[in-house]
Amino acid sequence: MSQNALSSTRPVVIGDTLSFDTHPDKDEDLMECTVKWKQDGKERSAKYMVFKAKNVTAGDTDPCVPVFVQTSYYNKTFENSNGVTEFMVTSQWHYGQRDETGADRFVVLHDEENQPYQHRFIASWLINLENLVHDAASAAGYAFYADKLDELGKAYLGDYLHSYSSLVVQSGDVLLVPSKLKFFSFGNLKTIKWMQRGSERSAEYYSFSVVNATQKGQDVMFFIQKEWWQSDSTSENHISKIATKNADGQYEFKIDAKSQYGQADKTGKNRWVVYHDKERHPYQHRFVKSILHSQADSLAQAQAMAGVFGIKVIDVNLKEILDFAGGIFGDSLHTFN
Numbered sequence: 001m002s003q004n005a006l007s008s009t010r011p012v013v014i015g016d017t018l019s020f021d022t023h024p025d026k027d028e029d030l031m032e033c034t035v036k037w038k039q040d041g042k043e044r045s046a047k048y049m050v051f052k053a054k055n056v057t058a059g060d061t062d063p064c065v066p067v068f069v070q071t072s073y074y075n076k077t078f079e080n081s082n083g084v085t086e087f088m089v090t091s092q093w094h095y096g097q098r099d100e101t102g103a104d105r106f107v108v109l110h111d112e113e114n115q116p117y118q119h120r121f122i123a124s125w126l127i128n129l130e131n132l133v134h135d136a137a138s139a140a141g142y143a144f145y146a147d148k149l150d151e152l153g154k155a156y157l158g159d160y161l162h163s164y165s166s167l168v169v170q171s172g173d174v175l176l177v178p179s180k181l182k183f184f185s186f187g188n189l190k191t192i193k194w195m196q197r198g199s200e201r202s203a204e205y206y207s208f209s210v211v212n213a214t215q216k217g218q219d220v221m222f223f224i225q226k227e228w229w230q231s232d233s234t235s236e237n238h239i240s241k242i243a244t245k246n247a248d249g250q251y252e253f254k255i256d257a258k259s260q261y262g263q264a265d266k267t268g269k270n271r272w273v274v275y276h277d278k279e280r281h282p283y284q285h286r287f288v289k290s291i292l293h294s295q296a297d298s299l300a301q302a303q304a305m306a307g308v309f310g311i312k313v314i315d316v317n318l319k320e321i322l323d324f325a326g327g328i329f330g331d332s333l334h335t336f337n
Contacts, residue, residue, distance in 0.1 A: 012089055090164075169273055224239065270309050
């Protein structure tokens with residue numbers, strides 16, 4: 001994206017809280033557009049409310065995230081909202097993006113039976129935007145979009161929306177791991193405690209939601225032993241010794257036998273990754289609970305994060321969520337081939 005266009009601190013991930021003004025001063029900041037597409041050989045269309053939201057969790061200071069909400073869903077969700085309101089991205093949402101790094105990610109809430117290509121959303125929004133504000137685009141902060149209609153539309157061609165229910169991480173996949181600590185990294189550090197050979201053990205881990213560049217930018221929960229990530233470490237297993245940095249300063253971490261994983265069931269559902277000393281043998285739930293505990297101040301946040309690990313919970317408290325986690329993730333970690 002052009003440096004003239006505001007962009008979010010990072011791609012939106014499940015559990016993020018976004019905010020927007022339900023009654024903005026400018027028409028272009030909240031508009032309805034019609035998305036048209038072909039599906040099963042038939043012409044389809046649906047109306048969506050479109051706006052740009054601020055990613056509160058990521059620390060954005062400006063509304064940078066394009067959001068598309070099918071009008072019927074918008075009316076149901078936000079009909080009683082007044083002024084600036086917040087909402088959380090859950091597993092019900094989908095997303096589109098320019099490439100596998102998560103660049104220019106936008107989010108969509110709609111009937112999951114709708115299957116337009118990504119560019120249908122972007123093109124319909126930009127056409128409406130161009131018709132509405134082209135002459136005053138610079139003043140409104142939309143000049144980049146109005147002048148780049150064809151370029152942006154083509155950038156999103158040929159791909160469907162992605163689900164926040166991640167594809168299964170496989171050996172050989174490349175994860176993009178940050179090299180600098182961000183304040184939104186799930187309350188780092190995490191202390192993992194476990195019993196091994198009759199004695200109590202504990203160790204500290206960093207945790208991130210990272211992009212799986214191989215699986216079209218799907219998000220993956222990633223844990224890494226503290227000593228193998230911190231910049232002042234001299235460990236021979238430090239991530240910098242086994243992964244190169246890309247132009248954005250992210251480690252391109254390739255999954256292989258040096259990594260382990262946990263998952264909700266044998267299908268690989270909601271698989272997540274651990275890079276650490278494999279002589280450590282904590283059960284899977286120790287990692288899952290460390291994330292859930294870090295969200296203890298917000299039950300809604302804890303429920304959303306439970307969904308990241310494949311735990312479906314409705315109308316339960318944090319203790320019940322943790323109990324579910326203990327039951328689902330009672331196995332030891334598995335090692336990638």
